[in-house]
Amino acid sequence: MNFFPTPYPDEILYSTLGRYSIRSGNLKEIHNFEDLFSTRSSIATVELPVKLDALISNMPVDTLYTAEYFVKHHTLFPYYAAFIPPERAEEIINAMKDGNGSLTYIKLGLVSYSIDLNQYLRFCPQCFKEDIKIYGEPYWHRIHQITGVFICPKHKTPIYNSKELIRAGNRQRFINPTSDNCIVEKEIQYTDKVMEKMLWMAKDIDNLLKGGFKHKDQEWFKSQFRAKLIEKGYARMNNYIHQKKLKQDFQEFYEQEYLDLVQSPLSDSSQCWLSTMVRNNNRVTYALRYLLLARFLEIPLDTLFHVKLGWNTNSNNIGLKSIDSYKELWQERLKELAELNLSVREIATILNSTPKTIRKSIDELGITPFWKYNGGGRYIKKKYIETEEFKTKRRRSRKKWGELLDKYPDKSSNQIRQDHQSLYRWLSKYDIDWLRQHARKNKGRRNNVDWKQRDEELVVKVKQVVKEMQEGKPERITWTTVGSKLGVSGWMSKRKDKLPLTKQYIESVQESLQEFQIRKIKWGIKQLEKEDMEITLWNLVEVAGVKPRYMKSIKEDIKKSLLESGYECNFL
Structure with missing residues (x-):
């Protein structure tokens, strides 16, 4: 030139x-x-x-x-x-x-x-x-x-x-x-x-384009977000995340309309992008979602990339510079409390943690406690189940369970269990054989189900699941796959006749194997376009994930899809 x-x-x-x-x-x-x-x-x-x-x-x-x-x-x-x-x-x-x-x-x-x-x-x-x-x-x-x-x-x-x-x-x-x-x-x-949030995002992205920020490993961003999550009460030092509260507040902060616009809605699934992002993993996600989380946690862009975040407690405590220093101080405090002969629950309360985390940390640090963890008691030479305390507890628990069966003759054991979880868990752990002998099944339970109401509620959830399946990477839409995603595949397929609305909708959208392969091909064409890859038979089959045995039956459909997208199909 x-x-x-x-x-x-x-x-x-x-x-x-x-x-x-x-x-x-x-x-x-x-x-x-x-x-x-x-x-x-x-x-x-x-x-x-x-x-x-x-x-x-x-x-x-x-x-x-x-x-x-x-x-x-x-x-x-x-x-x-x-x-x-x-x-x-x-x-x-x-x-x-x-x-x-x-x-x-x-x-x-x-x-x-x-x-x-x-x-x-x-x-x-x-x-x-x-x-x-x-x-x-x-x-x-x-x-x-x-x-x-x-x-x-x-x-x-x-x-x-x-x-x-x-x-x-x-x-x-x-x-x-x-x-x-x-x-x-x-x-x-x-x-x-919505305009306010759009301006936030536009300015943050403009700063990313112009700022010359240095690339960081995922460990850096994970540490930055974790520090703020702990500071704002969404996480604990034991890596526990208050996922439900985080999702609720995040949703309220941005609102559904904006999250849909930026293709980042939150689902109830544990595989929701926000849940996955704050877990202890090194997966990289879409850049815009880092900006969404940073803005929600009130982390300026310069700070996110250049300032190592930690926590500042009240003026009487030590300022903590990093997760490692916080963890070290936390462990020292745990050792001090263990030497005071405090119970696990008391230590957990003081350290704003859980008994399970305290027990795990004591084992990791090699602390020799003055108690043994057997059913919550403090016994050194005996197992908990050999103690008088256990026998007394078992006797009282059996009596209590019997009284509940007498008090609620029309309820099954599972129904009684809902309001007496602690009692049921103890008997399940220490007296399971006796509990099985004194369990009750409610034969009339199925007749008490309001199938009309269940059908009306279920079809709404089914439509949402199908929408997600149609918009994401192709998955075949069947009763089984839809039921599995909702966690009800065990009974949903068996109760089709009691779910007319759900049945009518699923039968209108469920796919045959051939229809599913065609949808995969159309998706594959879009993916190749995104990647600027040449549209060849091999590339298309590989990206779409269509098995060779289906190619002959959908050959004409592939040609049609390619022609509709403006491509030649001389290679077919």
């Missing part, structure tokens, strides 16, 4: 290459790719462009641009890779430099997060006008192209979809913003509450 346009502030590289294409004088668009990358096989990628080394080698003589400069200042890498370890970040930069496009999306986890990237190039009407006034032409801004950004942080106004699809049609051309494709057909209105 004998010239190259100067990138504008916050201009995405795709836009700069588009401006080159306008000025190049090439009659065919494919010739622009030869100029830029010395190849005709490249694809115009918006988020994470590749073959940057080839681009630099084709630059005018004595150019000051480098591949690293473009990656950090004119692509979405600083955002998508903000929370990944340094080693992986380096691998992704190298992949962007040498041209391995699919590797960048895989290593960033954009395939596995079930996050739908933007379908259209996006613009801010105010920026569009301002760019023409200042630079004589509009351009695509980085911040506007990020999934989860709905507000321009500069003008505090909504951003809009252009008419140009990112992953459709001819992928070997660069599309520039114009007055024809950047039209506001209908103004978007958000509520004040």
Whole structure:
């Protein structure tokens, strides 16, 4: 190339290459790719462009641009890779430099997060006008192209979809913003509450793009979040997390409308992204979710990356600098309390912990207690079940259970158990044979079920589960899979006739094996588009996970799906 346009502030590289294409004088668009990358096989990628080394080698003589400069200042890498370890970040930069496009999306986890990237190039009407006034032409801004950004942080106004699809049609051309494709057909209105949260997120993401934050290992972020979770009462030092309270407060803070918009709703499942994120694991999740949690815990972005968080207790106690120092002090205090001959429960209360954690810590620290843990008693030479205290407890517990059976003749043992958990647990642990002999089954229990009400409540939950299954990575929709996700597969399938609403809905959406394979193929096409991978039979089958024995029966359906997505199917 004998010239190259100067990138504008916050201009995405795709836009700069588009401006080159306008000025190049090439009659065919494919010739622009030869100029830029010395190849005709490249694809115009918006988020994470590749073959940057080839681009630099084709630059005018004595150019000051480098591949690293473009990656950090004119692509979405600083955002998508903000929370990944340094080693992986380096691998992704190298992949962007040498041209391995699919590797960048895989290593960033954009395939596995079930996050739908933007379908259209996006613009801010105010920026569009301002760019023409200042630079004589509009351009695509980085911040506007990020999934989860709905507000321009500069003008505090909504951003809009252009008419140009990112992953459709001819992928070997660069599309520039114009007055024809950047039209506001209908103004978007958000509520004040949602607008406030959108502005928070837009500003945080803008800071990530511009801030040059250094990459950290997951252990760093895990420690930062854990410190704040403990400080705010959502976690204990024993790694216990108050998941239910955390979810409730998080949901209340952001509200459902906003969480749905940023593709981060909270489910009741233990595999909910928030639950998984605060557990003791090293999995990287979508960058926006780190920002959601940081904002909720009131951790400024600079602090999150640069300041090691700890706890500050009241003025009479020692300021704690880290989890390790806190743990060390906690253990010293535990040793002191054990020497005072306090009970496990008393120590747990003083240390704001649980008896189970105290027992575990005593064993780990090698503390020799003056008591033995046998049924809660303090016995050295005898087992708990050999003591008079145990015999007295057993006698009273049996008597109490018998009285409850007499008092509630129409209730089963399980129904009585609901209001007398402590008694039932003790008998289950120490007198299970006697308890089984004195258990009662309620033969009329099934007749007491209000199946109409149960059906009405169940069908709502089933619809939500099916929606999640249809939107995420393909899972076959059947009675069994739906029931398993709800934890009721044991009886739901057996009671179909008593659940007419549920039955009618599941039968309307359940899939045959062939229908399921076709849905996997359609999902696979979208995944390959996200990764900018070539659509070949092998790639499609591998990503979609379709077994060879099904290929013959769905061959025509694969052709149809490919044609609908604008692809040739000569390889079939």
